[in-house]
Amino acid sequence: MEAVLTREEAVVRPDGDQRKTLDVTLKSITSLAENINAFEFVSLDGNALPAFSAGSHVDVHLPGATIRQYSLCNSPNERHRYVVAVLRDPAGRGGSVAMHDTLRAGQKIVISPPRNHFALAEPARKHLFIAGGIGITPIMAMLAQVQRRGEVFHLYYCARTPERAAFLDRLTPLVEKGLVSLHFDEGDPKKGLDLASTLAKQGEGTHLYYCGPGPFMDAIEAASAHWLASTRHCERFSASGAVAPSSPVDGRAGDTPFDVELRRSGKRCTVQPGESIIEVLRAHDVAVDTSCCEGYCGTCMTRYLAGEPLHRDTVLDDEDREEFVMICCSRSKSPTLVLDL
Ligand code: FES
Known part of the structure; x- marks a missing residue:
């Protein structure tokens, strides 16, 4: 039950x-x-x-x-x-x-x-996991799954020291089997994982999964830029400096005003540069649920019905973006964005 x-x-x-x-x-x-x-x-x-x-x-x-x-x-x-x-x-x-x-x-x-915004690919000839610090957490569930299915995988786990690395009791036996590599840099980037050579070759059918602090994620994103987008999977727990502004209200050069129409309630309001859709909705007494407010947690995911969003999240894939928009950080390319609210 x-x-x-x-x-x-x-x-x-x-x-x-x-x-x-x-x-x-x-x-x-x-x-x-x-x-x-x-x-x-x-x-x-x-x-x-x-x-x-x-x-x-x-x-x-x-x-x-x-x-x-x-x-x-x-x-x-x-x-x-x-x-x-x-x-x-x-x-x-x-x-x-x-x-x-x-x-x-x-x-x-x-x-x-x-x-789940960070699911295992099926099928995959091999799963390549790279975890930085506390980014190991979703990877541990993934390891359990691929081990249970008998699938091919390798994990690179990067942390500053062994004392700061979780789950070593479970990972050490896998190190001995050649399935996990541990990298402790002691705060010296020169001792860290060589991402360029690790990701230089994309084995056919290999899927890459990575999770860790923002700069670590940005580095992997850059080092795997030549991989097919469909083979790269990541989950952020902080905003990417490359993708999202540090705060929705920071805005960006070139941002323009646009209208948001709420199809179900019939409300219409204007979002100015420097404002987020969520801020404007709240000012119009529309209750919204948020958490990170930086486009990486998925809490504010909203269906849109018309218009063309200017996506600034790091959660949605291309298919999701045809239907949903993260209203804490994204804007609109079209004069009006119609939301299913
Ligand atoms: S509140 Fe986290 S993605 Fe919008």
Whole structure:
């Protein structure tokens, strides 16, 4: 039997979905590495949780109406628990500090059901994973999946020191089998993974997956630019300096005003340069659900019905972009963008 999603706590999504939330118990908090804790969630009633696929994440609702996304790192084969690993980052936006400093085992927590913007490719002749720091979390679920299926893979895991690397107990046996390579740079980029040579050749049928801090992601994106777009898969947990402005209100040279029409409510409003669609909607009393506000978490995904968005997110692929737009960071190329709100 599956755990029951709580209707009364459903979050109304800007794309009109009733995104149901899930009450869970934080069963345990375990130290994995320096400043990295694992948080294990189980259902309140002991029933199975909704199934998830490798690469999925959940929204965790924290005190103060803060919502943060964390990748599931346990095996998708497990139905009795969700596990996320979180690096406490005092320089972050507060979510990881709240996770570490305010949550206690035994607490009831509200999360979202899992959703996936970082799925494994099927079929793939080989899976090539590159993880930087806490970016190892979705990759751990992927490793469990490809190992269970008996598929070919190799993981490069980069961290500053072994003390800052999570999951070494599970990865060390795979290092001995030649399936995982560990790179500890001790803060010296010259000792890091040679991305250019690692990614120089694109083996036919090989899919690349990468996750880590922003500069690490930008470096891999550049080093794999010659790969087919359809073979590169990534998940960001911070905005790319190359893709998104540091804040939606920063704007960019050349941004022009445009109108947003809300098809269902009949509202119409104008978004000026330096404003985000979300800010304008909120000013017109339209409730929207956001988290990162920088185009990498997927929370504000909204269906559009007419017009041509100017996409500035790092989540949607080309196919998704034909239907959806991230309204925290994207704008419109056409004079009017019609949203399904
Ligand atoms: S709020 Fe994160 S992508 Fe828009």
